[in-house]
Amino acid sequence: MDQLTHSACRVGYFACMADTSWVDVAGLITGSVGAATGIAALMLSLRSTTASEDSAVSARLSAEASKEAAAAAHASVGEATELNRIERNRDHMQLGPPRPTSLPIKIEQDERLGGGHRNVWSQFTLPRPYRVKAWAFSRASSHPLSIDLLVRAGQVRFFLEDWPPDRKNEDGLKTDRVVVHFWCPAEVDDVEHWTCPCGRPEEGDGSGPGHWEWQVSLDPPPPSGGVRRAG
Structure with a gap:
């Protein structure tokens, strides 16, 4: 093999190596991007799940608060009604003629x-x-x-x-x-x-x-x- 042929072979070898390296790098980059995209999607999914859970908890707490408020309002109305009844009975007794023994x-x-x-x-x-x-x-x-x-x-x-x-x-x-x-x-x-x-x-x-x-x-x-x- 003459010197010229040998040089051409060496150039071809390095060119093949270079192409192979760029393919590997591109593959690595592509894999990294895919992994990052998956992680991002997982994070978004987790965040969405957490937000949904927070929303459900907030809705439950709001419902419980509404129920407690309604119960308190009902109790307040009941207390007011009972107080009104007591006051009416008291007035009834006071307006009646005092009964002798x-x-x-x-x-x-x-x-x-x-x-x-x-x-x-x-x-x-x-x-x-x-x-x-x-x-x-x-x-x-x-x-x-x-x-x-x-x-x-x-x-x-x-x-x-x-x-x-x-x-x-x-x-x-x-x-x-x-x-x-x-x-x-x-x-x-x-x-x-x-x-x-x-x-x-x-x-x-x-x-x-x-x-x-x-x-x-x-x-x-x-x-x-x-x-x-x-x-």
């Missing part, structure tokens, strides 16, 4: 009949005007008491029963209790009109349940007549 009686001579006939009277006191209906009850019967439907503030005195000449104070009364129904005055009544905020029926004509009701016993007759007041 018992009613006093007074035995008086009946000047009209004479001959030792006497009448039994009783009384109660009201702080304001009311509509009133009352009954006297004994063991065997009852009868309405003669009290005006509209009663103004102050003392209300009413006839309870007859006391015949042959009855002794120790015999006691025929009447053992008095039942009284009260209502607010009606708008047509000639008194200052007022109402009770409790929601029960306010006005009555004496035929239905009372807005306030008493069932009160009577003091026993004193040994020598006169008045015995409730304690």
Whole structure:
């Protein structure tokens, strides 16, 4: 092999080596770029997954907060309703006539009949005007008491029963209790009109349940007549 041929072969060899090296480098670069792209895609996927999880957690926390807020609002409404009911009942009690523990009686001579006939009277006191209906009850019967439907503030005195000449104070009364129904005055009544905020029926004509009701016993007759007041 002459010198010229040998030189040509060496040049060809190095050219082949150079081409091979560039191919390897290109392959390496291409692989690196592919790996980087995969890593980037993985990172994006992880970031997307994390964002989705964060969004789900935020949505759950928001839902729980909304539920707690709704429960708190419901509890607040319930508390307000209960407080309002308590206040209405308190006003109802305050506006009602104070109930005595018992009613006093007074035995008086009946000047009209004479001959030792006497009448039994009783009384109660009201702080304001009311509509009133009352009954006297004994063991065997009852009868309405003669009290005006509209009663103004102050003392209300009413006839309870007859006391015949042959009855002794120790015999006691025929009447053992008095039942009284009260209502607010009606708008047509000639008194200052007022109402009770409790929601029960306010006005009555004496035929239905009372807005306030008493069932009160009577003091026993004193040994020598006169008045015995409730304690």
